[in-house]
Amino acid sequence: MDMDRAIELTLEQEFSLRNFADMVQQMSREQAQAFLVEQHRLMMLQKTMYQEILKQEWKLDSNFAAR
Numbered sequence: 001m002d003m004d005r006a007i008e009l010t011l012e013q014e015f016s017l018r019n020f021a022d023m024v025q026q027m028s029r030e031q032a033q034a035f036l037v038e039q040h041r042l043m044m045l046q047k048t049m050y051q052e053i054l055k056q057e058w059k060l061d062s063n064f065a066a067r
Contacts, residue, residue: 009017024032054060 024035027035
């Protein structure tokens with residue numbers, strides 16, 4: 001399977017993205033900046049949660065990960 005093909009958005013995700021873009025267009029600059037910072041914070045939390053879940057599933061402890 002082609003990598004570009006594997007990471008395409010579904011039709012539902014495309015619709016959600018368009019809806020999101022329309023919502024952002026209605027925001028003031030200050031609102032959009034605050035929203036962007038919050039979205040980045042949430043993405044970092046999501047990454048941390050995924051890493052913790054993988055550590056638990058793969059039974060990696062902090063000693064092993066530090067090596």
